[in-house]
Amino acid sequence: MQSEWATTALADCVDLLTGFPFKSARYVPNGEGIRLLRGDNVAQGTLRWEDARCWPAEELADLGDYFLQKDDVVLAMDRPWIAAGLKFAYIRESDMPSLLVQRVARLRARRHLDARYLRYVIGGAAFTDYVLGVQTGTAVPHISRQQILTFRFPLPPLNIQREVGALLGCLDDRIHLLRQTNATLESIAQALFKSWFIDFDPVRAKAEGREPEGLNPATAALFPGEFEESALGLIPRGWEARSLDSFARYLNGLALQKFPAEGDDDYLPVIKIAQLRAGNIVGADRASARLKPEYVVRDGDVLFSWSGSLEVEFWCGGDGALNQHLFKVTSDEVPKWFYYLATRHFLPNFREIAAHKATTMGHIQRKHLTEAKIALPPASVMCELGRHAASLLERRVTNSLQARELANLRDTLLPRLISGKLRLPEAQEQLEDALA
Numbered sequence: 001m002q003s004e005w006a007t008t009a010l011a012d013c014v015d016l017l018t019g020f021p022f023k024s025a026r027y028v029p030n031g032e033g034i035r036l037l038r039g040d041n042v043a044q045g046t047l048r049w050e051d052a053r054c055w056p057a058e059e060l061a062d063l064g065d066y067f068l069q070k071d072d073v074v075l076a077m078d079r080p081w082i083a084a085g086l087k088f089a090y091i092r093e094s095d096m097p098s099l100l101v102q103r104v105a106r107l108r109a110r111r112h113l114d115a116r117y118l119r120y121v122i123g124g125a126a127f128t129d130y131v132l133g134v135q136t137g138t139a140v141p142h143i144s145r146q147q148i149l150t151f152r153f154p155l156p157p158l159n160i161q162r163e164v165g166a167l168l169g170c171l172d173d174r175i176h177l178l179r180q181t182n183a184t185l186e187s188i189a190q191a192l193f194k195s196w197f198i199d200f201d202p203v204r205a206k207a208e209g210r211e212p213e214g215l216n217p218a219t220a221a222l223f224p225g226e227f228e229e230s231a232l233g234l235i236p237r238g239w240e241a242r243s244l245d246s247f248a249r250y251l252n253g254l255a256l257q258k259f260p261a262e263g264d265d266d267y268l269p270v271i272k273i274a275q276l277r278a279g280n281i282v283g284a285d286r287a288s289a290r291l292k293p294e295y296v297v298r299d300g301d302v303l304f305s306w307s308g309s310l311e312v313e314f315w316c317g318g319d320g321a322l323n324q325h326l327f328k329v330t331s332d333e334v335p336k337w338f339y340y341l342a343t344r345h346f347l348p349n350f351r352e353i354a355a356h357k358a359t360t361m362g363h364i365q366r367k368h369l370t371e372a373k374i375a376l377p378p379a380s381v382m383c384e385l386g387r388h389a390a391s392l393l394e395r396r397v398t399n400s401l402q403a404r405e406l407a408n409l410r411d412t413l414l415p416r417l418i419s420g421k422l423r424l425p426e427a428q429e430q431l432e433d434a435l436a
Contacts, residue, residue: 004156005154005155005420006154007153008152009149009151010121010152010153011150013109013110013112014107014110014118014149016105016107016108016148017100017108018100018104018105018145019037019066019101019102019103019106020063020066020099020100022036022102024053026055026056026059027053027054030049030053031054032054033054033055034054034097035049035052035053035054035097035098035099036052036053036054036055037068037074037095037101038053038103038104039079039087039101042076042088042089043084043089043278044085044088044278044280045088045089045090047089047095063099066099067097067099067100068091068095068096068099068106069091069096070091070093071090071091071109071115071116072090072108073108073118073119073122074088074089074090074091074104074105075087075107075143076088076103077104077142077143077144077145078103078142079141080143081131082274083272083282084275084277084280085128085278085280085282085283086122088123092176105145105148107122107148113158113161114158114161114162114165115165116161117162117164119165119169120164120414121153123414124415124418125415126415126418127153131143154418154420156420163424164418167428167431168410168413170431171409171431171434172410174403175403175407175410178402178406179403181395181399182396185392185393185396186392186393188392189337189389189392189393189396190341192388192389193345194345196385198345198374200227200235200236200375202215202220203224203225203226203227203236206220206223206224206225207225219385222381223381224236224237231373232374232375236375238377239376239377240375241373241374241376242375243369243371244339244342244346244370244373245369247333247334247376248330248331248333248339249329249330250304250306250327250328250366250369251294251322251327251328252306252325253271253326253328254295254321254323255323255324256321256324257285259287259291259321260287261287261289262288262289266289267286267288268288268289268321269284269286269287269318269319269320269321270284270285270286270287271303271315271317271320271322271323271326272285272323272326273307273308273309273325276303276313276315277305279313280317280404284320287321288321295328296319296320296321297315297319297321297322298319299315299319299401300314300315300336301328301329302329302336302339302340302343303322303326303327303328303329304327306325306326306327306363307354307361307363307364308361308362308363310347310350310351310354311347312340312343312344314393316397316401317404318404325363334382335383336390337389337390337393338386338389340393341389341393342374345374349372350368350372353368
């Protein structure tokens with residue numbers, strides 16, 4: 001129990017290193033060097049490598065100390081906490097090799113501290129509350145090396161640390177596997193969509209007298225064997241060139257500060273861009289629970305942030321209220337899998353448009369939805385073809401909901417285990433029930 005555990009400072013049990021000031025002029029494109037772990041790459045318990053910067057592999061002299069190792073914990077020192085939560089993560093084998101950049105702290109456990117236990121100390125509510133209490137600065141809140149090292153926490157014997165770390169790590173590993181599976185499902189669905197609805201590979205094969213690759217005869221028969229002219233150029237005969245906003249509704253959210261919550265127990269969490277990126281409602285503002293139904297977001301809804309950080313995602317974070325700068329995408333004409341994948345297909349183009357806006361927060365306009373055209377097959381064909389893509393994306397949503405439940409259990413167990421208020425056998429029983 002906690003009364004039996006002495007408290008200690010991080011300074012007594014971790015080696016802390018802050019990153020190297022790499023010169024941005026020497027960066028090379030992603031995939032052409034060693035990835036640089038910057039504050040922008042650190043999310044809530046995970047790393048985002050989508051916009052990674054890299055350092056030339058031939059310029060590594062004197063940088064050995066800045067290579068990250070498996071199980072290192074990293075913490076953003078500038079804006080360490082945002083609405084989505086604390087910006088910390090730990091290093092997996094898949095994150096290596098990578099180099100630590102300035103204004104990110106690396107914590108490495110010493111011999112009497114289990115590395116996984118350290119991960120959960122930093123990820124716990126007590127450390128987050130501490131950071132919020134000591135960070136300084138208004139425009140860019142930040143935390144110093146000394147402030148990090150001063151944090152104190154209960155330190156049980158090493159064997160108990162390992163058991164706690166292993167138990168919580170089991171949940172994290174399952175969540176990570178579900179997310180990896182989702183990335184694979186998403187990749188397959190996008191590749192299928194591109195082949196059938198953008199490149200028209202089955203139609204092209206039939207027009208050239210070949211059997212469509214990888215399709216059974218019944219599915220292949222759904223595709224025509226010739227093309228016709230359209231506003232998009234050549235499209236499959238009998239299909240129609242349509243704008244995104246002609247077959248899907250893009251509902252912009254509300255300025256929800258005008259719709260305050262009626263009480264502490266009567267509200268909807270506000271879903272902003274930060275919540276969409278994080279996939280949860282941690283740190284969300286509160287809005288009235290009496291909004292029009294169309295502005296209420298449910299699990300499985302498709303959301304599109306059209307300003308700032310442009311993303312298209314299935315929402316799986318529980319009921320919430322749709323904030324401005326987010327579209328909720330729906331349709332009475334085409335199935336969800338189609339308008340989701342169609343919108344995602346144009347996301348790189350939309351991001352490029354937003355990046356060239358001469359404003360602090362780049363965005364797209366509704367005219368860009370009108371200009372984005374795609375070939376729409378007849379409804380009967382859409383229904384049959386959708387059996388393939390829909391099943392992939394339905395599994396993706398199911399996996400996300402399971403990951404959410406496991407994350408909730410982890411976050412419930414974590415502070416009670418770290419504080420010593422919950423015994424390991426009780427926690428193990430809850431874990432086994434969740435994974436059954």
